Amino acid sequence: MIDNHVSKSGVAYPDDLVLLKRIYDQVCExxxxxxxxxxxxxxxxxxxxxxxxxxxxxxxxxxSLRHR
Structure with a gap:
């Protein structure tokens, strides 16, 4: 889950990119x-x-990514 300090605006900050990369890697695998x-x-x-x-x-x- 994303920390409270992470973007809620749709702009991806470094912590957001780490989260998205982790999800991406898991789904790819x-x-x-x-x-x-x-x-x-x-x-x-x-x-x-x-x-x-x-x-x-x-x-x-x-x-969502797993069911696409």
Whole structure:
């Protein structure tokens, strides 16, 4: 879960990027997605879109990415 000091505006700060990277890495590993592949790029875009839409919860982002 994101700390209280982390962005609620959709702007990704360093702590936010750490969170998004952790989720991205977990989902890539679970789904067998090769980093650098077009599928990996799409996953990263989807993660940023969720974050930019105001979804900041790690579990919610992860669940959404796993079910796409």
């Amino acid at each position: 679970e789904r067998g997605i090769v980093p650098g592949s077009s599928e990996a790029s799409e996953l990263a875009i989807q993660a940023m879109q969720l974050f930019s839409a105001g979804i900041f919860d790690e579990d919610t982002i992860g669940r």
